[in-house]
Amino acid sequence: MTSAEPSEFQGKHITVAGLGVSGISAARALAGLGASVTVVDGGDSEAHRERAVPLEKDGISVRLGDAVTLPEGTDLVVTSPGWKPESPLFAAAAQAGVDVVGDVEIAWRLRGPDAAAWLAITGTNGKTTTTQMLASILRAAGLRTAAVGNIGTPIIDVILGEETHDVLAVExxxxxxxxxxxxxxxxxxxLNLAPDHLDWHGSMEAYAADKGRIYEGNQVACVYNVADRATENLVREADVEEGCRAIGFTLGTPGPSExxxxxGILVDRAFVADRQKQAQELAEVSDVNPPAPHNIANALAAAALARAYGVxxxxxxxxxxxxQPDAHRIAHVADVAGVAYIDDSKATNTHAAEASLAAYESIVWIAGGLAxxxxxxxxxxxSAKRLxxxxxxxxxxxxxxxxLARHAPEVPVVDLERTDTGAMSAAVQEAARLAEPGDTVLMAPACASMDMFTNYNKRGEAFADAVRALGAERP
Incomplete structure (x- = not known):
């Protein structure tokens, strides 16, 4: 894409907080636009020093081991997403009258005069799947697009890249x-709102307010979840452009503007000539992979954004x-002895696990990790009646x-005291012992993975390996 004039950053002293993927992307982009860039990070490990070397070769200063002191002469701080608002570096910036923004803000400012439209998606769960669904729909419409933001290539790199896009699906x-x-x-x-990242935001109200920022200034449509009143409330509170519409999505029969x-048909009563009397068929439920209720909701949200763009x-x-969904998102691994084994390692919180559990009738549930x-x-x-x-x-x-003891005392529970990675194999063996033909063994942990695994991907891989080993034993 063609970037905007770089005069806003030319000659500025910019401090980038964080030596991760987005921080390195921002540092390189801003240096390329003529800014004097210093990257700061509290870490000083060998890995940090290795990441610093190529930046320093390109004339970017890197300061490791100090995430507190604001470099002298800083005009702007660009933070990586995970840095908390109360970080001492940002307090120092506020005292000095220096703004703090993120890489998405920089990307937005760098858009050229013929920039691609942004169709933006947030929510506690389902963001990545919905963003990828939207990109797939846009591609099917013959549009030049990419899924960007909190997913894939850093958004600044996409904005400044040579490839031209008509519209971006932005998580x-x-x-x-x-x-x-x-x-x-x-x-x-x-898409939805449930308590998450409250240690970062400080409260549910602050978390919801930050999610709601996505609606500010919307031009055509603010899409909300009819089943989640909090999302509709965010639409009501948003300051949007005149003519922007509130568009709901629901797993039930849609009303006008929904x-x-x-x-079994996904239908549109929002982007039709007569919303009171008309409904446009879009797809069948069977076209959604997998057709679990929460994933159908994701598909409806993606469809709403695509239709808002005129698809x-x-x-x-x-x-x-x-x-095709990413791995470890309600993925069917195998059927063994009449039992289906499903990997939803991505269900790292209770809201995601609830959606996963709602998709099956009779479940042996593998759960646990870091709460x-x-x-x-x-x-x-x-979920008790399904267990x-x-x-x-x-x-x-x-x-x-x-x-479980309080609310589902009749459900048999196996408590594995092991926390080594081999515990997953034991968990699958125990689940197989509890399951009967027609059941689903569902690994939807409702917890983070870092107590036992590097990340949720590794946890999902361990589950899949254990299921395949079980299949070899019990063909």
């Missing part, structure tokens, strides 16, 4: 939205059919065991 985290005050999307969606489901119904259908301050009573209450049994792993498994 945005609450962190990124917090640091992007100028963002004004063509249309945007908040997308929903009727007799024809056939492209919505074709894009959904073409879409991150979560409680499990509501999750167990809502054949539960196998618990990880550091905070006692919290889930206690919730």
């Amino acid at each position: 945005l985290s609450s962190y990124q939205l917090h640091w992007a005050p100028s963002l004004r999307a063509h249309s945007a969606a908040v 997308l929903g489901v009727v007799d 024809e119904p056939a492209a919505v259908r074709d894009g959904l059919r073409n879409f 991150k301050g979560a409680t499990f009573d509501e999750l167990v209450q809502k 054949r049994g539960a196998v618990l792993i990880g550091a905070d498994r006692a919290l889930i065991r206690e919730a």
Whole structure:
């Protein structure tokens, strides 16, 4: 894309906070636009020093081991998403009258006069899947697009890259939205809201407010979840351009200005000539992969954004059919002895696990890990009738065991005290013992993975390996 005139950054002294992927991307881009850049990071490991070397060769200063002191003469601080608002570096910036923004804000400012439209997506769960679905639909419509933001290539690199785009599918985290005050999307969606990252935001209210920033200045559509009143409230509170519409999505029959489901068909009553009397068929539920309820909701949100951009119904259908979900997102691993084994390692919080559990009728649930301050009573209450049994792993498994004892005392529970990576193989063996033909063994941990695994991908791989080993034993 053609960037905007670099005069805003030319000759400025810019401090980049964080030596991660987005920080390195921002540092290189800003240096290339004529800024004097210093990258600061509190770490000083061998890995940090290795990442610093190529930057220093390009004339970018790197200061390791000090994430507190604001470099002298700083005109602007560009932060990586994970840095908390109360970080001492930012307090020093505020005292000096220096603004703090994120890489998404820089990308927004760098758009050229013929820049691609942004269709933006946030929510506690489902962001990545919905963003990828949207990109697939846009491609099916013949549009030049990419899924960017909190996913894939750093967004600054896409904005400054040589490839031309018509429209971008932009996934945005609450962190990124917090640091992007100028963002004004063509249309945007908040998929859902549930407590998450409260240690970063400080409260649910602050978390929701940052999510709601995605609606500010929307031009065409603010897409919300009819089943989640909090998302509609964010639309009501947003300051949007005149004529921008509130568009709901629902798993039920849609009302006017909504997308929903009727007799296994995804239908549109928002972007039709007569919303009171007309409904446009978009796709069949079977076109959604996998057709679990929460994933159908994702598909409806993606369809709403695509339709807001003017995409024809056939492209919505074709894009959904073409879409292949990432690994470890409610992925079917194998059937062994009449039991289905499903990997949803990406379900790292209770909200995601609840959606996953709602997709199956009779479940042996593998759960546990790092709870991150979560409680499990509501999750167990809502899911108890579906549970054949539960196998618990990880550091905070006692919290889930206690919730099961309170709300599902009849459900047999296996509590694995092991927290080594080999515990997953034992968990699968125990789940197989509890399961009966027709059941689903669902690994939807409702917890983070770092107590036992490098990340949720490694946890999912361990589950899949254990299932395949089980299949070899029990063909």
